[in-house]
Amino acid sequence: MPRIAAGLLMYRQLNGAVEVLLAHPGGPYFAKKDDGAWTVPKGEPDPGEDDLLTTARREFQEETGVVPTADRYLPLGSITQKGGKVVHAWALEGDCDQGQCHSNLFSMEWPPKSGKLQEFPEMDRAEWFPLAVARVKIKASQVPLLERLEEMVRTA
Template identity: 50%
Template structure:
């Protein structure tokens, strides 16, 4: 079994009502691999957690780590799980709220870049955060996570 199998992430999908529809807050993944990509490069703010940590607590912790802001209070709508093509299982909840993307202070990660250079660089976990309507969000979100948008839309009818 691959070391990548069994990895789990949890996150919060913030949403707000806009006109007669919904908008969701998504983050564009930081780092050099996603710098020039749109489709499949946007994600629910989320992160990995250990099996001993409850997924709900991990989702709230990761929201703070990824965005630099406390997670909103409010009713959490369970959106269930999806399995991404990389084998990671992602669990998410939706919470209605609002925040200004300009207020976000993203967390960072370090990696060797360029590859095999022996140099490490620091990159933001999310290099952009934006409110997107559900149709636009479906166009750019990690493919498996589109199920979260569908489940949110069903809940909000």
């Protein structure tokens, strides 16, 4: 059974151009990675959490510090990431100050085999990108989510 995650892709329209808010993973393994490392804010359901949109909204808030308040959430379907995790996503139109975004923390042994636990933000920053730039920044497996959003906005 594949692991499942759910996330939200916030977008805004400025001067006719669509921008999306992507998150950069925190922690030492991603510190020097940029292109191909950014992601839709997402996470796995809590035990007993059956509504994936609820999961997506909770995870968005945990990873950005922004409470998602939208009248409607546009289903973007799902994608399968390189490691086999299935990600279900929705888009919401909104805006926020990327500089005010902040994430929850996780603990891990660092440096490896040191016996020392350190805390790191799950996402160390969030940033708005035009769609063309976002295609380069986002994980390759998540590019179809951007394409689906672009199609929805174009036909709306």
